[in-house]
Amino acid sequence: MTDPGDAMRAKRRGSVTLKDVAREAGVGIMTVSRAINSPDAVSEKLRTRVESAVVALGYVPNRWAGTLASARSRLVTVIVPSLSSRVFGEIVSAADAVLTPHGYQIMVSNTAFSLDDEETVCRKVLGWRPEGIIISGIDHNPATREMLMQSGIPVVEALELGSDPIDINIGISHADAGATAAEHLLSRGRRRIAFIGAEMDLDFRAQRRRAGFCEALARHGVTPALEIHHSGRVGFATGARAMEELLASGEAVDAVFCVNDELAVGAVGAAIRNGRAVPDDLAIIGFSDLDVSAEIVPSLTTIRLPRVEMGRLAAEAVLAGRRETGEKRIDVGYELVVRESS
Amino acid sequence: MTDPGDAMRAKRRGSVTLKDVAREAGVGIMTVSRAINSPDAVSEKLRTRVESAVVALGYVPNRWAGTLASARSRLVTVIVPSLSSRVFGEIVSAADAVLTPHGYQIMVSNTAFSLDDEETVCRKVLGWRPEGIIISGIDHNPATREMLMQSGIPVVEALELGSDPIDINIGISHADAGATAAEHLLSRGRRRIAFIGAEMDLDFRAQRRRAGFCEALARHGVTPALEIHHSGRVGFATGARAMEELLASGEAVDAVFCVNDELAVGAVGAAIRNGRAVPDDLAIIGFSDLDVSAEIVPSLTTIRLPRVEMGRLAAEAVLAGRRETGEKRIDVGYELVVRESS
DNA sequence: CGCCAAAATGGTAGCGTTCCCAAATGAAGC
DNA sequence: GCTTCATTTGGGAACGCTACCATTTTGGCG
Numbered sequence: 001m002t003d004p005g006d007a008m009r010a011k012r013r014g015s016v017t018l019k020d021v022a023r024e025a026g027v028g029i030m031t032v033s034r035a036i037n038s039p040d041a042v043s044e045k046l047r048t049r050v051e052s053a054v055v056a057l058g059y060v061p062n063r064w065a066g067t068l069a070s071a072r073s074r075l076v077t078v079i080v081p082s083l084s085s086r087v088f089g090e091i092v093s094a095a096d097a098v099l100t101p102h103g104y105q106i107m108v109s110n111t112a113f114s115l116d117d118e119e120t121v122c123r124k125v126l127g128w129r130p131e132g133i134i135i136s137g138i139d140h141n142p143a144t145r146e147m148l149m150q151s152g153i154p155v156v157e158a159l160e161l162g163s164d165p166i167d168i169n170i171g172i173s174h175a176d177a178g179a180t181a182a183e184h185l186l187s188r189g190r191r192r193i194a195f196i197g198a199e200m201d202l203d204f205r206a207q208r209r210r211a212g213f214c215e216a217l218a219r220h221g222v223t224p225a226l227e228i229h230h231s232g233r234v235g236f237a238t239g240a241r242a243m244e245e246l247l248a249s250g251e252a253v254d255a256v257f258c259v260n261d262e263l264a265v266g267a268v269g270a271a272i273r274n275g276r277a278v279p280d281d282l283a284i285i286g287f288s289d290l291d292v293s294a295e296i297v298p299s300l301t302t303i304r305l306p307r308v309e310m311g312r313l314a315a316e317a318v319l320a321g322r323r324e325t326g327e328k329r330i331d332v333g334y335e336l337v338v339r340e341s342s
Numbered sequence: 343m344t345d346p347g348d349a350m351r352a353k354r355r356g357s358v359t360l361k362d363v364a365r366e367a368g369v370g371i372m373t374v375s376r377a378i379n380s381p382d383a384v385s386e387k388l389r390t391r392v393e394s395a396v397v398a399l400g401y402v403p404n405r406w407a408g409t410l411a412s413a414r415s416r417l418v419t420v421i422v423p424s425l426s427s428r429v430f431g432e433i434v435s436a437a438d439a440v441l442t443p444h445g446y447q448i449m450v451s452n453t454a455f456s457l458d459d460e461e462t463v464c465r466k467v468l469g470w471r472p473e474g475i476i477i478s479g480i481d482h483n484p485a486t487r488e489m490l491m492q493s494g495i496p497v498v499e500a501l502e503l504g505s506d507p508i509d510i511n512i513g514i515s516h517a518d519a520g521a522t523a524a525e526h527l528l529s530r531g532r533r534r535i536a537f538i539g540a541e542m543d544l545d546f547r548a549q550r551r552r553a554g555f556c557e558a559l560a561r562h563g564v565t566p567a568l569e570i571h572h573s574g575r576v577g578f579a580t581g582a583r584a585m586e587e588l589l590a591s592g593e594a595v596d597a598v599f600c601v602n603d604e605l606a607v608g609a610v611g612a613a614i615r616n617g618r619a620v621p622d623d624l625a626i627i628g629f630s631d632l633d634v635s636a637e638i639v640p641s642l643t644t645i646r647l648p649r650v651e652m653g654r655l656a657a658e659a660v661l662a663g664r665r666e667t668g669e670k671r672i673d674v675g676y677e678l679v680v681r682e683s684s
Numbered sequence: 685c686g687c688c689a690a691a692a693t694g695g696t697a698g699c700g701t702t703c704c705c706a707a708a709t710g711a712a713g714c
Numbered sequence: 715g716c717t718t719c720a721t722t723t724g725g726g727a728a729c730g731c732t733a734c735c736a737t738t739t740t741g742g743c744g
Binding site (some may be wrong): 015058060061062063064065067068073082083084085086089090092093096105106107108109110123124126127128129147150152235236237239240262265266269270272273291292294295296297299 | 357400402403404405406407409410415424425426427428431432434435438447448449450451452465466468469470471489492494577578579581582604607608611612614615633634636637638639641
């Protein structure tokens with residue numbers, strides 16, 4: 001596997017530049033630049049001449065040069081734990097929908113749920129000098145925090161609400177969400193309540209949902225009947241395996257809180273397959289409200305995380321910049337969505 | 343909403359540069375550049391001095407300048423129809439996993455399934471001078487094709503196999519996949535076979551799956567008993583609505599091909615809810631094999647699209663570049679996954 | 685101790701834009 | 715026709731970095 005760079009470089013040197021277009025159109029270099037970036041500042045006659053030269057030569061302005069000269073990258077970085085999850089995809093998508101019409105380009109990086117990777121990614125990302133950074137969560141290495149604060153770039157921490165934002169913070173309280181799940185199951189008269197999680201050591205938000213869940217139970221004098229912390233990766237299949245483990249344990253359980261909807265959907269499937277009636281034998285509640293959660297049978301009770309709204313608000317916060325002395329902390333709230341599984 | 347650019351510019355001018363680090367470390371500017379980019383070419387002594395100066399000043403190299411000077415952007419663009427879909431997320435994720443270790447950064451853009459948007463996006467993307475472009479599908483506006491061919495950048499068309507690749511083409515035959523679905527249902531003894539699709543006018547791959555499906559039926563003297571082309575957006579809920587429509591039609595149907603798994607999973611749910619036994623009353627087959635498809639009850643028969651492999655191969659093709667006179671067309675194949683729903 | 689090759693270091697000239705200002709052109713008024 | 719002012723146009727200097735080449739230092743060896 002040879003280095004594509006050499007060919008690249010050879011090709012690129014000598015590609016069409018502003019100067020080529022200027023020569024073709026018989027105008028100055030600045031006239032071309034203006035004809036492209038602020039057409040109103042150029043006379044009709046020259047503008048059309050420039051435009052046809054651009055088309056004739058297939059000129060595409062080099063953003064690197066433009067960015068370097070103007071110190072405006074028109075780039076916004078989004079740092080998420082995972083690129084393949086629909087949860088983060090929806091956030092990115094919503095942010096993109098806001099930013100693209102404003103001429104911004106999104107650049108996505110993933111941390112694989114690791115704080116150290118996040119630090120590496122942040123350092124790399126700052127080299128691109130984005131005009132805004134949207135980052136997942138409020139847990140960062142001290143060095144990451146420091147770096148972001150020093151950067152002078154608007155930083156939006158999304159997904160979870162914390163007490164000490166770097167800059168702007170948009171999210172919900174995951175502890176409260178966990179507590180809401182517990183209270184819902186209790187209100188249904190369940191007392192032998194289990195917990196299912198996976199990759200809990202990596203996902204701080206999931207940890208806090210669990211903590212909030214356990215505390216709420218404790219307030220009612222209940223302790224979790226069983227906790228399955230599955231070693232597999234978060235996903236539908238892992239949820240199913242975890243449920244099988246739970247059923248195999250023989251423990252008497254009448255309700256389960258799955259720390260996210262992937263696990264919960266898989267758990268519902270496994271419960272049904274193993275002859276349990278949901279919710280009669282076993283109530284199940286998840287977290288995040290995936291699209292699929294509403295369509296499975298029985299449909300899944302869950303807690304809706306307003307992902308699209310968070311993505312949109314994060315993008316708008318970046319656009320507003322940090323000078324805008326608006327709200328530094330935005331609680332987008334969550335919503336208990338009661339369906340058939342509880 | 344004021345323009346964040348001004349603050350940006352003010353901040354950035356006068357940020358830490360190579361020269362500052364050089365002064366701090368008491369060395370030449372080139373020594374700093376080398377200490378960072380090819381540490382082996384610098385003596386131990388100076389390297390440590392540079393390194394501590396970098397840390398002391400919090401220097402982060404400016405990629406714009408580096409890219410401009412070296413004509414190496416270390417950027418690979420991935421153009422997908424949608425950012426929020428898990429199918430595309432997995433492809434992007436797999437490509438990222440290959441490219442990141444090689445020092446590349448991925449830039450994702452979405453076309454919203456529109457050829458015109460794709461053209462706009464391509465033009466914009468070329469301005470960033472990526473070293474490779476991974477684009478979804480083989481259908482492009484003539485201008486888009488032209489632009490990509492002229493660019494001199496390796497282009498990988500992924501997801502579907504065509505006869506005339508711009509450069510490199512990785513995918514499967516969607517017509518064959520559709521035919522496989524039809525043949526599977528026929529082999530199960532079904533003859534009153536329906537089709538469910540959504541947004542069919544935008545998704546050319548789905549169109550070809552349908553065409554292949556219809557042709558295969560025709561070869562066996564069967565015509566689709568019913569076609570539901572739902573107007574909603576592709577998603578689980580739309581699949582459910584389409585199935586309800588199908589059931590309400592009163593048409594005698596014993597099998598359904600859903601043009602993708604989102605629709606199929608939703609359709610399974612709706613069929614069950616409406617008292618149909620799947621597969622006894624109604625067999626259902628989807629396309630793509632989502633993670634969730636294996637975990638619902640009944641689990642979904644589908645055709646697996648090897649997304650991770652495509653993402654990986656596309657990234658490797660970009661790394662290899664176009665000089666590598668290897669395979670221009672790679673058929674990654676699909677696989678019929680028979681589960682409970684058929 | 686000197687000599688030469690090899691390694692380490694630094695200066696300079698771009699890379700392709702945009703910004704700033706000067707020059708040129710055109711319009712309007714007398 | 716000439717001056718004055720607004721509008722267009724263009725030139726040159728950055729922007730921060732790397733490539734290339736020249737220079738300096740080092741180390742090995744006779």
